[in-house]
Amino acid sequence: MIKFDRVTKRYADGTVAVDDLSLEVPTGEITVFVGPSGCGKTTSLRMINRMIDATEGQILLDGVDVKTIDPPTLRRGIGYVIQQAGLFPHRKIVDNVATVPYLLGWDRKKARDRAMELLERVGLDLKMADRYPFQLSGGQQQRVGVARALAADPPVLLMDEPFSAVDPIVRTSLQEELLRLQAELNKTIVFVTHDIDEAIKLGDRVAVLRVGGRLAQLADPPTLLARPADDFVREFLGRDRGIRRLSFVSDEGLRLRADLTVSVSADVSTVRGADESWLAVVDGENRPLGWASVKDLPETGTLADVRLAPYGTFVRGRDSLRGALDAALLSPSGSAIAVDEEGRAEGVATREALDEALGKVAGGVGA
Amino acid sequence: MVAGKGGRVNWLIDFFGNPDNWSGPDGIPVRLLEHLEFSGLSLLLAMLIALPLGLWIGHTGKGALFAILSANAARALPTLGLLVLIVLLMGVGTIVPVLIPLVALAVPPILVNTYEGLRGVDPDLRDAAYGMGLRGSEVLGRVLVPVALPLILLGLRIAAIQVVSTATVAAYVGLGGLGRFIVDGLATKDFPRTIGGAVLVALLALIVQLGFALVQRVMVSPGVSQRQTIR
Numbered sequence: 368m369i370k371f372d373r374v375t376k377r378y379a380d381g382t383v384a385v386d387d388l389s390l391e392v393p394t395g396e397i398t399v400f401v402g403p404s405g406c407g408k409t410t411s412l413r414m415i416n417r418m419i420d421a422t423e424g425q426i427l428l429d430g431v432d433v434k435t436i437d438p439p440t441l442r443r444g445i446g447y448v449i450q451q452a453g454l455f456p457h458r459k460i461v462d463n464v465a466t467v468p469y470l471l472g473w474d475r476k477k478a479r480d481r482a483m484e485l486l487e488r489v490g491l492d493l494k495m496a497d498r499y500p501f502q503l504s505g506g507q508q509q510r511v512g513v514a515r516a517l518a519a520d521p522p523v524l525l526m527d528e529p530f531s532a533v534d535p536i537v538r539t540s541l542q543e544e545l546l547r548l549q550a551e552l553n554k555t556i557v558f559v560t561h562d563i564d565e566a567i568k569l570g571d572r573v574a575v576l577r578v579g580g581r582l583a584q585l586a587d588p589p590t591l592l593a594r595p596a597d598d599f600v601r602e603f604l605g606r607d608r609g610i611r612r613l614s615f616v617s618d619e620g621l622r623l624r625a626d627l628t629v630s631v632s633a634d635v636s637t638v639r640g641a642d643e644s645w646l647a648v649v650d651g652e653n654r655p656l657g658w659a660s661v662k663d664l665p666e667t668g669t670l671a672d673v674r675l676a677p678y679g680t681f682v683r684g685r686d687s688l689r690g691a692l693d694a695a696l697l698s699p700s701g702s703a704i705a706v707d708e709e710g711r712a713e714g715v716a717t718r719e720a721l722d723e724a725l726g727k728v729a730g731g732v733g734a
Numbered sequence: 735m736v737a738g739k740g741g742r743v744n745w746l747i748d749f750f751g752n753p754d755n756w757s758g759p760d761g762i763p764v765r766l767l768e769h770l771e772f773s774g775l776s777l778l779l780a781m782l783i784a785l786p787l788g789l790w791i792g793h794t795g796k797g798a799l800f801a802i803l804s805a806n807a808a809r810a811l812p813t814l815g816l817l818v819l820i821v822l823l824m825g826v827g828t829i830v831p832v833l834i835p836l837v838a839l840a841v842p843p844i845l846v847n848t849y850e851g852l853r854g855v856d857p858d859l860r861d862a863a864y865g866m867g868l869r870g871s872e873v874l875g876r877v878l879v880p881v882a883l884p885l886i887l888l889g890l891r892i893a894a895i896q897v898v899s900t901a902t903v904a905a906y907v908g909l910g911g912l913g914r915f916i917v918d919g920l921a922t923k924d925f926p927r928t929i930g931g932a933v934l935v936a937l938l939a940l941i942v943q944l945g946f947a948l949v950q951r952v953m954v955s956p957g958v959s960q961r962q963t964i965r
């Protein structure tokens with residue numbers, strides 16, 4: 368655990384970058400520092416590995432004041448990833464990744480083996496190992512930066528806007544990669560960003576800082592979205608925070624109707640009397656094919672003869688209420704088809720069911 | 735003496751073709767060795783002064799103004815004038831009078847390029863190096879110097895070429911080196927001798943240039959010079 372205890376940073380010119388900050392970063396979680404430019408995120412982060420020393424207060428790493436540890440020793444035990452990757456241009460990728468193991472005196476082969484393992488872990492082709500940084504794209508360099516930070520298996524990882532210099536598609540894949548890695552590694556991560564969406568996506572907990580280095584709110588994303596502490600946080604979260612909140616509401620409470628799915632081989636006469644205007648048609652393996660409109664059914668034949676309308680699905684138990692709502696909006700029926708991990712239909716979430724679930728969410732806001 | 739184009743080529747043949755010029759205390763080998771001695775020693779001394787100083791200033795950021803000012807002052811010194819002055823003061827018993835102005839000539843390019851080379855390294859890179867837990871000396875030796883190496887070598891090359899061509903002044907105060915062919919040739923109107931000496935100096939400068947290109951190729955990481963390494 369990293370603990371900030373009444374930490375203040377005043378620069379030589381008098382700027383107070385961080386003001387009386389107290390917070391805890393729990394072990395094994397991602398804590399995101401987010402806030403507008405100049406609010407002291409980078410300063411706070413860099414005080415942990417003593418790239419900057421606090422003016423007042425203490426930062427405790429597992430109970431030990433970082434000021435009592437010699438900076439290079441401290442830093443070798445903390446992974447550090449920065450925006451521009453900062454790879455050593457004169458070293459091959461594999462040697463860049465092995466930087467800290469070499470510093471720690473590992474033998475060369477062990478350090479290189481470890482580096483190769485990490486390159487694979489962060490999703491890089493091993494052909495890249497013998498290249499130099501200038502021969503990699505920005506996104507690839509950033510992956511190497513993450514691999515380098517992880518090389519000596521430090522328990523703590525500090526990341527300062529690591530994905531903000533790459534294009535949105537690459538950024539999304541790097542974010543997902545980080546979450547996947549974190550699920551395996553359980554590091555204590557402090558992640559700095561000015562992008563609230565990134566904060567909400569990655570953070571187990573999000574610390575919103577305001578200019579002057581003051582903590583405005585520290586909460587998990589659903590709480591932050593549901594109950595912003597004040598106008599500053601509300602403003603910072605942006606307009607669509609209601610919709611974004613749904614990402615954190617499980618779809619478990621959503622009622623499903625199993626009677627609204629029919630096999631494609633069924634005869635039209637057997638479904639004509641249905642009390643719903645749309646039916647979800649599935650194949651022999653129970654995979655969704657589309658929606659059939661009951662009032663437009665032909666006189667005879669099976670459902671295979673019917674022109675089906677497009678549909679949306681969500682994975683039951685894994686996607687959120689937002690996923691279910693999104694799937695519903697993709698169908699003319701206004702209902703969403705729930706599937707299991709294998710893509711087999713489990714039932715239909717109708718408009719009424721969605722309505723009911725949304726009502727519960729809205730009801731929870733005031734609580 | 736009137737000579738056309740062919741005449742001047744004949745001068746070279748006269749000079750280099752004459753076996754007398756290849757032996758004895760005034761022969762090409764001896765003069766060349768003397769020249770190499772002045773130049774090599776001056777360059778070595780200049781490196782011993784300018785490299786540590788440039789590395790220190792570039793790494794710590796301290797004393798930069800002092801370095802730039804004194805480098806510019808040294809550049810403004812007239813080499814020949816300085817040489818004559820030193821000879822007047824010290825006499826010509828040793829080669830020291832030649833070394834001093836040559837060292838003064840070689841220090842500024844080495845110092846300034848080393849310092850600028852280090853200073854020009856991307857601050858993010860420096861930051862990342864410290865952030866990984868490298869100590870100050872490791873940041874300098876393992877990151878800053880390898881990355882700044884092209885500029886550092888450029889400073890050395892400029893210094894070496896200037897020293898090699900300027901070492902001819904030793905002859906003006908009666909010392910040896912390839913300059914003797916030029917000075918003695920002029921004094922006796924032996925133009926083949928003068929031209930021959932000049933050609934030797936030019937050749938030497940060219941060899942120095944090629945030598946540095948080779949060193950650069952061997953020492954600078956392909957990652958820094960951005961030479962493609964992927965087949």
Ligand SMILES: Nc1ncnc2c1ncn2[C@@H]1O[C@H](COP(=O)(O)OP(=O)(O)OP(=O)(O)O)[C@@H](O)[C@H]1O
Pocket residue numbers: 378379380382383384403404405406407408409410411561
């Ligand atoms: N070395 C310094 N000397 C003086 N003031 C500084 C120094 N470094 C940062 N500051 C100031 O401290 C405040 C916080 O800076 P910091 O870099 O921590 O902000 P940040 O939240 O990381 O901003 P950004 O999102 O733009 O990176 C700013 O007002 C900045 O101008």
Ligand SMILES: [Mg+2]
Pocket residue numbers: 408409410
């Ligand atoms: Mg910052």
